[in-house]
Amino acid sequence: MQIFSKHIRLSLVALSLLLVTPVMAQNSGRDMPTFESFDLNNDGTLTESEMKEARKIRAKERQEEGRMQRSVKSHYEFSRIDSNEDGVVSKKEFEDHQTRRRR
Template identity: 40%
Template sequence: MQKRRGMGQGRGMGRGRNMPIFSDFDLNGDGNIVENEFYQARNQRIAERAKQGYQMRNLGNAPSFADLDTNGNGKISAEEFTAHQIQHRQQR
Protein backbone atom coordinates (compact mmCIF):
# COMPACT_ATOMS: atom_id res chain seq x y z
CA MET A 1 0.00 0.00 0.00
CA GLN A 2 1.18 3.46 -0.72
CA LYS A 3 1.48 6.39 1.63
CA ARG A 4 -0.91 9.23 0.94
CA ARG A 5 -1.10 12.88 1.71
CA GLY A 6 -4.25 14.91 1.74
CA MET A 7 -7.48 14.12 3.53
CA GLY A 8 -6.82 13.89 7.20
CA GLN A 9 -3.51 15.70 7.18
CA GLY A 10 -4.93 19.14 7.92
CA ARG A 11 -6.08 20.62 11.16
CA GLY A 12 -9.26 19.33 12.62
CA MET A 13 -9.11 15.94 10.95
CA GLY A 14 -7.27 14.32 13.84
CA ARG A 15 -7.12 10.55 13.75
CA GLY A 16 -8.53 10.28 10.23
CA ARG A 17 -5.08 10.73 8.78
CA ASN A 18 -4.25 7.04 9.23
CA MET A 19 -7.44 5.68 7.74
CA PRO A 20 -7.08 3.65 4.56
CA ILE A 21 -8.65 4.67 1.28
CA PHE A 22 -10.78 2.56 -1.06
CA SER A 23 -7.98 1.86 -3.53
CA ASP A 24 -5.89 0.34 -0.71
CA PHE A 25 -8.47 -2.46 -0.56
CA ASP A 26 -9.56 -2.68 -4.22
CA LEU A 27 -6.49 -4.72 -5.08
CA ASN A 28 -7.53 -5.62 -8.63
CA GLY A 29 -8.86 -2.14 -9.41
CA ASP A 30 -12.29 -3.28 -10.59
CA GLY A 31 -14.20 -0.74 -8.50
CA ASN A 32 -15.38 -3.24 -5.88
CA ILE A 33 -13.82 -4.99 -2.91
CA VAL A 34 -14.59 -8.68 -2.53
CA GLU A 35 -14.05 -10.56 0.71
CA ASN A 36 -10.62 -12.01 -0.09
CA GLU A 37 -9.34 -8.56 -1.19
CA PHE A 38 -10.69 -7.03 2.01
CA TYR A 39 -8.87 -9.43 4.32
CA GLN A 40 -5.69 -9.55 2.20
CA ALA A 41 -5.43 -5.75 2.21
CA ARG A 42 -6.23 -5.58 5.93
CA ASN A 43 -3.51 -8.10 6.74
CA GLN A 44 -1.01 -6.17 4.59
CA ARG A 45 -1.92 -2.95 6.38
CA ILE A 46 -1.55 -4.57 9.80
CA ALA A 47 1.85 -6.03 8.86
CA GLU A 48 3.09 -2.69 7.50
CA ARG A 49 1.96 -0.76 10.55
CA ALA A 50 3.52 -3.35 12.90
CA LYS A 51 6.80 -3.07 10.97
CA GLN A 52 6.66 0.71 11.47
CA GLY A 53 6.35 0.16 15.21
CA TYR A 54 2.68 1.03 15.68
CA GLN A 55 0.90 -0.73 18.49
CA MET A 56 -1.87 -2.95 17.18
CA ARG A 57 -4.64 -1.86 19.52
CA ASN A 58 -8.31 -2.60 18.97
CA LEU A 59 -7.79 -5.27 16.31
CA GLY A 60 -10.60 -7.20 17.93
CA ASN A 61 -12.91 -4.29 17.18
CA ALA A 62 -12.03 -4.14 13.48
CA PRO A 63 -15.10 -4.29 11.24
CA SER A 64 -15.82 -7.44 9.30
CA PHE A 65 -16.41 -7.60 5.57
CA ALA A 66 -20.15 -7.94 6.26
CA ASP A 67 -20.10 -4.73 8.32
CA LEU A 68 -19.06 -2.77 5.23
CA ASP A 69 -21.07 -4.77 2.67
CA THR A 70 -24.29 -3.14 3.80
CA ASN A 71 -26.40 -4.30 0.85
CA GLY A 72 -25.17 -7.90 1.21
CA ASN A 73 -24.24 -8.39 -2.44
CA GLY A 74 -20.80 -9.85 -1.67
CA LYS A 75 -18.93 -6.68 -2.73
CA ILE A 76 -18.04 -3.43 -1.03
CA SER A 77 -18.60 -0.45 -3.30
CA ALA A 78 -16.74 2.83 -3.00
CA GLU A 79 -19.94 4.32 -1.57
CA GLU A 80 -20.24 1.64 1.13
CA PHE A 81 -16.55 2.03 2.00
CA THR A 82 -16.82 5.82 2.25
CA ALA A 83 -20.01 5.63 4.33
CA HIS A 84 -18.24 3.33 6.78
CA GLN A 85 -15.19 5.63 6.98
CA ILE A 86 -17.42 8.63 7.70
CA GLN A 87 -19.32 6.72 10.37
CA HIS A 88 -16.06 5.54 11.93
CA ARG A 89 -14.64 9.09 12.07
CA GLN A 90 -17.82 10.35 13.72
CA GLN A 91 -17.58 7.69 16.43
CA ARG A 92 -14.03 8.67 17.41
Protein backbone atom coordinates in the same frame (compact mmCIF):
# COMPACT_ATOMS: atom_id res chain seq x y z
CA MET B 1 5.91 26.32 49.31
CA GLN B 2 2.28 25.80 48.27
CA ILE B 3 2.76 28.01 45.20
CA PHE B 4 5.81 25.97 44.18
CA SER B 5 3.89 22.72 44.67
CA LYS B 6 1.00 24.05 42.60
CA HIS B 7 3.38 24.96 39.75
CA ILE B 8 4.86 21.47 39.81
CA ARG B 9 1.41 19.89 39.60
CA LEU B 10 0.40 22.15 36.72
CA SER B 11 3.65 21.36 34.93
CA LEU B 12 3.06 17.64 35.34
CA VAL B 13 -0.47 17.95 33.97
CA ALA B 14 0.78 19.94 30.97
CA LEU B 15 3.54 17.40 30.34
CA SER B 16 1.04 14.54 30.54
CA LEU B 17 -1.17 16.22 27.94
CA LEU B 18 1.79 16.71 25.63
CA LEU B 19 2.68 13.04 25.88
CA VAL B 20 -0.88 11.82 25.27
CA THR B 21 -1.70 14.13 22.34
CA PRO B 22 0.34 12.26 19.67
CA VAL B 23 -1.30 8.96 20.63
CA MET B 24 -4.74 10.52 20.36
CA ALA B 25 -3.87 12.07 17.00
CA GLN B 26 -2.70 8.69 15.71
CA ASN B 27 -6.16 7.25 16.39
CA SER B 28 -8.18 10.22 15.15
CA GLY B 29 -9.04 8.71 11.79
CA ARG B 30 -6.64 10.74 9.70
CA ASP B 31 -4.73 7.61 8.81
CA MET B 32 -7.74 5.69 7.63
CA PRO B 33 -7.11 3.51 4.59
CA THR B 34 -8.41 4.47 1.18
CA PHE B 35 -10.69 2.35 -0.96
CA GLU B 36 -7.89 2.05 -3.51
CA SER B 37 -5.53 0.56 -0.93
CA PHE B 38 -8.03 -2.27 -0.39
CA ASP B 39 -8.99 -2.76 -4.06
CA LEU B 40 -6.03 -5.00 -4.81
CA ASN B 41 -7.24 -6.09 -8.25
CA ASN B 42 -8.44 -2.58 -9.22
CA ASP B 43 -11.90 -3.72 -10.30
CA GLY B 44 -13.80 -1.03 -8.37
CA THR B 45 -15.28 -3.40 -5.76
CA LEU B 46 -14.00 -5.24 -2.70
CA THR B 47 -14.62 -8.87 -1.87
CA GLU B 48 -14.27 -10.22 1.65
CA SER B 49 -11.09 -12.12 0.72
CA GLU B 50 -9.63 -9.01 -0.91
CA MET B 51 -10.31 -7.02 2.26
CA LYS B 52 -8.67 -9.72 4.41
CA GLU B 53 -5.55 -9.67 2.23
CA ALA B 54 -5.39 -5.86 2.24
CA ARG B 55 -5.74 -5.87 6.05
CA LYS B 56 -2.83 -8.31 6.33
CA ILE B 57 -0.69 -6.03 4.18
CA ARG B 58 -1.71 -2.96 6.19
CA ALA B 59 -1.09 -4.73 9.52
CA LYS B 60 2.38 -5.79 8.39
CA GLU B 61 3.21 -2.22 7.32
CA ARG B 62 1.97 -0.82 10.64
CA GLN B 63 3.94 -3.45 12.57
CA GLU B 64 7.12 -2.55 10.67
CA GLU B 65 6.51 1.10 11.60
CA GLY B 66 6.15 0.08 15.25
CA ARG B 67 2.53 1.23 15.41
CA MET B 68 -0.18 -0.26 17.56
CA GLN B 69 -2.43 -2.95 16.11
CA ARG B 70 -6.13 -3.49 16.60
CA SER B 71 -7.86 -6.82 16.39
CA VAL B 72 -10.69 -6.68 13.87
CA LYS B 73 -13.06 -9.50 13.08
CA SER B 74 -12.97 -9.42 9.29
CA HIS B 75 -16.31 -11.08 8.57
CA TYR B 76 -18.17 -8.87 11.03
CA GLU B 77 -16.55 -5.75 9.60
CA PHE B 78 -17.21 -6.78 5.98
CA SER B 79 -20.89 -7.42 6.67
CA ARG B 80 -21.21 -3.99 8.28
CA ILE B 81 -19.61 -2.28 5.28
CA ASP B 82 -21.57 -4.26 2.65
CA SER B 83 -24.77 -2.37 3.41
CA ASN B 84 -26.77 -3.73 0.45
CA GLU B 85 -25.59 -7.30 1.21
CA ASP B 86 -24.62 -8.12 -2.38
CA GLY B 87 -21.34 -9.78 -1.37
CA VAL B 88 -19.07 -6.94 -2.52
CA VAL B 89 -18.28 -3.50 -1.15
CA SER B 90 -18.54 -0.56 -3.51
CA LYS B 91 -16.47 2.59 -3.16
CA LYS B 92 -19.55 4.44 -1.86
CA GLU B 93 -20.24 1.77 0.79
CA PHE B 94 -16.58 1.90 1.86
CA GLU B 95 -16.55 5.71 2.08
CA ASP B 96 -19.88 5.78 3.94
CA HIS B 97 -18.41 3.33 6.46
CA GLN B 98 -15.27 5.46 6.86
CA THR B 99 -17.45 8.53 7.48
CA ARG B 100 -19.40 6.70 10.19
CA ARG B 101 -16.15 5.59 11.86
CA ARG B 102 -14.84 9.16 12.02
CA ARG B 103 -17.77 10.28 14.16
